[in-house]
Amino acid sequence: MNRSRTRRTLSPATSSGLVAVLCLFLAGVGGCRRAEVAMPVDTPPTAAQWQAFAARRVVFAHQSVGRNILGGVAGLAGAAGVDLPVTETRDGAAAPGIAHFAVGKNGDPLGKIRDFAAVMDGPAAGNADVALLKLCYIDFAGAADPAVVAAAYCDTLSHLQQRHPGTVFAAVTAPLTTVQSGPKAAIKRLLGRSPDGVAENARREAFNAVLRERFGPAGLLFDVAAIEGGGTDCLNPALTSDGGHLNDAGARFVAQRFVAFVAGTPLAGPGPRAP
Numbered sequence: 001m002n003r004s005r006t007r008r009t010l011s012p013a014t015s016s017g018l019v020a021v022l023c024l025f026l027a028g029v030g031g032c033r034r035a036e037v038a039m040p041v042d043t044p045p046t047a048a049q050w051q052a053f054a055a056r057r058v059v060f061a062h063q064s065v066g067r068n069i070l071g072g073v074a075g076l077a078g079a080a081g082v083d084l085p086v087t088e089t090r091d092g093a094a095a096p097g098i099a100h101f102a103v104g105k106n107g108d109p110l111g112k113i114r115d116f117a118a119v120m121d122g123p124a125a126g127n128a129d130v131a132l133l134k135l136c137y138i139d140f141a142g143a144a145d146p147a148v149v150a151a152a153y154c155d156t157l158s159h160l161q162q163r164h165p166g167t168v169f170a171a172v173t174a175p176l177t178t179v180q181s182g183p184k185a186a187i188k189r190l191l192g193r194s195p196d197g198v199a200e201n202a203r204r205e206a207f208n209a210v211l212r213e214r215f216g217p218a219g220l221l222f223d224v225a226a227i228e229g230g231g232t233d234c235l236n237p238a239l240t241s242d243g244g245h246l247n248d249a250g251a252r253f254v255a256q257r258f259v260a261f262v263a264g265t266p267l268a269g270p271g272p273r274a275p
Contacts, residue, residue, distance in 0.1 A: 039238045039249060040230060045259040050082045052263040057093035059124055059131040059167075061103035061116045065175045065224075066134050068246035070100060072255025092124025099124070109139040109149045113156050120160050126167065130265050132222060133157070134172040137244055140203040150210035157215075168268050170261075171215040173208040173225040176201050176235040178243040201234050222261045227254055 045053070054077075060066060070086060077084040085097030093099035101119065104112030116133045124131070133153070140146065157169045177200065208225050215221040228235045228250075235243070239250030246254060 038236075040236070040253055042253065043256050043260075045076065045080070045256060045263070049260055049263040050077075050080055053259050054082055054084050055096050056129045056262060056267075057096055057127060058098045058262055059093050059120070059128040060098055060100040060134070061112075061119065061132065062100060062134040063102055063106055063136045063138075064245060065136060066100065068251040069224075069254050069258055070098065072246070072248075072251030072253075073098070073258060075252060076255055076259065090119050090123055092119075092127040093129075094127055099128070103133065106136055106138045107142060109135050109144050110152055112139070113149075113152050117156050117160060120164065120167075120169075126164055128167045129267055130168050130170060130262055131160075132170050132172050134224065135174045135207075137175045137177050137200070137204060140174060140207060141200050144203070146203045146206035147210070150207045153207075154210065154214050166268050168220065168265055170220045170222060170265055171211045172222045173211055174204040175224050175244070176204055176228050176233070178235045178237050178240060205233065219264070219266065222258065224254065227257050
């Protein structure tokens with residue numbers, strides 16, 4: 001006996017509509033809650049901020065994103081005609097300007113914290129107005145426990161502040177990265193998996209949340225992550241060329257905020273302050 005088979009086909013209009021919805025879904029799904037990639041508005045430092053910044057002895061411990069920021073600071077200073085010495089040294093800041101050094105090894109945040117303490121208790125002891133330690137986004141890409149790292153970071157800065165009351169120890173949040181988006185990210189979400197960067201940024205923000213609570217109210221937090229994200233949970237793609245490091249525009253943008261922050265940081269003892 002022959003059995004007839006009925007084939008059901010979608011109408012052209014219905015098929016086109018489903019394709020359109022699927023394309024929009026695949027194109028729009030990503031880790032950042034951002035409607036569009038937009039370049040933040042530049043806010044160059046004022047003359048008063050440059051004056052205060054250039055008169056301070058700053059120690060900045062960092063790795064590669066820190067170099068991006070310092071490159072941006074140097075470019076801004078040159079454009080503004082500001083004489084701002086930037087010296088790579090572990091001996092501290094004997095004169096106004098920025099003394100910076102590569103702290104520890106990437107991927108070992110606790111080692112970086114110990115290295116910073118050793119430098120500030122040793123060669124750089126007592127010869128800085130403001131000292132900052134910035135961990136890197138790569139430090140939270142592995143198995144590091146954000147709570148453990150945050151506790152060690154906060155305790156170390158607190159103890160250093162007690163031992164060196166003439167120096168203000170300011171905290172710096174961990175930078176973020178971009179998050180995978182587009183079709184591959186959409187498929188991962190459909191399969192119940194997170195796009196690349198989501199889990200890593202969550203660990204960074206867990207660390208950052210502790211620093212915000214501990215140092216934010218006192219005005220002693222340079223919030224790199226918030227500057228990079230602009231209210232989202234990942235690095236603005238407009239500020240980077242590789243998903244983690246800052247491009248020229250990103251370095252300039254973060255550097256503007258860095259200058260303003262250091263200039264406005266209340267000093268522990270007598271010294272110039274920004275209006």
